[in-house]
Amino acid sequence: LELSLDDLAAAGVRLYKVGLSFPIEQTRMIDFARDLAQILVIEEKAPIVEGQLRDLFYNGPHGVRPIITGKRDALGAEQISSIGELRPSRLIETVANWLAQHSPALDRRHNVVDFTQPQLLSNAADAVKRIPYFCSGCPHNTSTRVPQGSRAQPGIGCHFMASWMDRATSGQIQMGGEGVDWAGHGPFSRTPHLFQNLGDGTYYHSGYLAIRQSVAAQSNITYKILFNEAVAMTGGQPVDGTLPVDAMARQVEAEGVKALAIVSDNIAQYDAIRNRFPAYTTFHDRDKLDQVQRMLRDVPGVTVLIYQQACAAVKRRRRKKGEMADPAKRLFINQTVCEGCGDCGVQSNCLSIMPVETEFGRKRAINQSSCNKDYTCAKGFCPSFVVVNGGTLRKRAGVLRDAGSDALAARIDQLPPPAAHAWSGPYDLLVTGVGGTGIITVGALLAVAAHLEHKFSSVLDFMGFAQKGGAVLSFVRFAEQREHLNQVRIDTQQADAFLACDLVVGASNDALQTVRHGRTRILANIHETPIPESLRNPDADLHVEALLEKMRHAAGAEWVETFDAQELAEQFLGDTIVSNILAMGYAWQRGLIPLGLRAMIRAIELNEVAVDMNKMAFNLGRLAAADPQALNALRGAAAPAGRAGTTVDELIAHREAHLHAYQDAAYARRYRALVDRLRGAEQALSGAQDKLPLTEKVAFNFAKLMAYKDEY
Incomplete structure (x- = not known):
């Protein structure tokens, strides 16, 4: 608002910062309030x-009875919210209006506009969201399914994410209260039965008490205890205590459950120890999960299903450490056979099933x-799956392997540095991306680099379920003086620069509200990272252009620059894992990071993780930005050729040859005859010779129909 403490004092406005909110120190407060008309x-x-x-x-004495306002104003209207954080942008309008009412000399309402929520663009990309999801191979992909006609309630843990999947799962309850709400409203519901998900960590903590409560209440409920051997939601820590499946089974038997089933991806492991389980225990492979659940829901009272399968992330770590056998078996999809129906994603609910664009469409x-x-x-x-037994993945060789790295170093030495930043206050950089890809690492590296230059910095990471592929926003603030960093969050319209390592997160409202039109520089990575929606909808579209349009609307078209970090990383380094470090190098060369080169390189070295690869990625990003x-x-070669069928004639000729090879010449002529007949009709109606959208669609999809696989 451009008001100093002297300006406030001259207008009779005092400030008092409360140290202890309860109980307040009354003597000082009375002295502060003396002769004041109102306190906000x-x-x-x-x-x-x-x-x-x-x-x-x-009942204060004369001169010490000010009007008290806060959550409501003097007339009783709502004034300051009781919900959420009160950062400056949420207070500035209220404070500016309050000051203007008390003194015309303090009217600074014209300064409010640069700190209030900007008008963001609404378009076709509004529905594109980066939501957290189960990891690839997560046991919850299978274990949280329920039979048709049933519904489930979530508990505390990763399995809560089933709430936003098509799993008939809803509700929310505290740890240790799983199923207790059903004990209350179950008797008044037409729904005869409920499944309640319960993690093994929660069970050991307090969940078994919830089972005891349900038994006492005589509820009709099946507890699905998801035994995955880890507290996966917060990084895969071991569960407190050591309670194996057989001991857990004996414990729930003692609580009085009516039926007990064990389901596992390796049910044979229990063959030799079945005598440790209650006599009424049944054992099933996970393929029988639906049948087992149908059986349990028909048993009156409380029943338990223990679903045992190790957390996928824990399995991955154990295999890397040699603590667990790594199956010498891999699945691949033959894209020539694949029809792109997406059923593999529906069956597995697995994010490793990714859409890929080919000349024959999406596979x-x-x-x-x-x-x-x-x-x-x-x-x-x-029929498109190919099983490879005994093979190992061949690491892709990037252009810069071996001698190429020396060539990169030679060119990097010739690059001019970006212009030095002129410090006049704090510098705010927003970094956004996908959880688990290194966004938090980027923020940490920047903070270390600032420290090495004796500058001050703060980093605030918004992650949520980010380790499960959700959105990450890292607010990084730099300053030459500590007192310039009053808050750690980049407030509304205050970002100086914005590195969007993922378009979906970058175009979200949470990210774009920090952007000021004509001030914030945006560097956007346009690589298309699929969203979970692609598992349910094989034709899901990221709407890349619409996402970019949101950014251009917020900042101004000339303030937005794009590049593809993953494509560069894979082509030159053979691995996309360093894409975000490459993006950081690109941003540094473009002048979006106000720190020196030596500090940036040293920060990467101090991180002590894949140092050479990360330094090469950083320098590759610099080269891509500058030259x-x-x-x-x-x-050493031109860019890869584009997809076949760039014109209607080329598309038709390509598909005709394909159908000839697929079956015979007569089959190809049948295709050509229909397409030519349609083309003539469309040309007659439109008068156009080249732009024939209907002909192009039919030429593409009729060939796809005619070449559909015999198995279907």
Whole structure:
């Protein structure tokens, strides 16, 4: 608002910062309030201080009876929210109006506009969201399914994410209260039975008490105890205590459950120890989960299903450490056979099943880097799966392997540095991306680099379920003086620069509200990272252009620059894992990071993780930003050719040849005859010779129909 403390004092406005909110120190407060007409109380959440001031001054002596406002103004209208954080942008309008009412000399309402929520663009990309999801091969992909006609309630843990999947799962309850709400409303519901999900960590903590409560209440409920051997939601820590499946089974037997079933992806492991379980225990492979659940829901009273399968992330760590056998079996999808129906994604609910665009349309591929070898994707009726036994993945060789790295170093030495930043206050950089890809690492590296230059910084990471592929926003603030960093969050319209490592997160309202039109520079990575919606909808579209349009609307078209970090990383380094470090190098070369090169490189070295690869990725990003032509020289060849069928004639000729090879010449002529007949009709109606959208669609899809696989 451009008001100093002297300006406020001259207008008779005092400031008092409460140290202890309850109980307040009354003597100082009375002295502060003497001769004041009104006190505006600003506090988060409930009006704790405000209520005490009303009690203190209600019967106060003359001269110490100010009007108390805060959550409501003097007329009783809502004024300051009791919900959420009270950062400056949420207070500035209220404070500016309050000051203007008390003194015209303090009217600074014209300054409010740069700190209020900007008008963001609404378009076709509004529905595109980066939501957290189960990891590839997660046991919850299977265990949280319920039979048709049943419904489930979630508990505390990763399995809560079933709430936003098509799993008939809803509700919310505290840890240790799982199923207790059903004990209350179950008798008044037409629903005869409920499934209640319960993690093994929660069970050991307090969940078994919830089972005891349900037994006492004589509820009709099946507890699905999801035994995955880890507290996976917070990073895969071991469960407190050591309670094996057989001991857990004996414990629930003692609580009085009516039936007990054990389900596992390796049910044979219990063959030799079945005598440790209650006599009425049944054992089943996970393929029989639906049948087992149907059986349990028909048993009156409380029943328990223990679903045992190790957490996919824990399996991955154990295999890397040699603590667990790594199956010498991998699945691949033959894209020539694949029809792109997406049933493999429906069967497995696995994010490693990814859409891939080919000259024959959208197909599916298995991301071998993230695949945790659960193999449920092959359960659908599909002839396109190829099983490779005994093979190992061949690491892709990037352009910069061996001698190429020396060529990169030679070109990097010739790059001019970006212009030095002129410090006049704090510098705010927002970094956004997908959880688990290194966004938090980028923020940490920037903070270390600032420290090495004796500058001050703060980093605030918004992660949520980010480790499960959700959205990450990292607010990074730099300053030459500590007092310039008053808060750690980048407030509304205050970002100087914005590195969007993922378009979906970058175009979200939470990210774009920090952008000011004509001020914030945006560097956007346009690589298309699929969203979970692609598992349910094989034709899901990221709406890349619409996402970019949101950014251009927020910042101004000339303030937005794009590049593809994953494509560069894979082509030159053979691995996309360093994409975000590459993006950081690109941003540094473009002047979006106000730190020196030596500090940036040293921060990467101090991180002590894949140092050479990360330094190479950082420098590759610099080269891509400063000298794109040098990349072509390093590449040593032209860019890959585009997809076949760039014109209608080329498309028709390509598909005709394909159908000839698929069956015979007569089959290809049948295709050509229909397409030519349609083309003539469309040309006659439209008068156009080249732009024939209907002909192009039919030429593409009629060939697809005629070449559909015999198995279907």
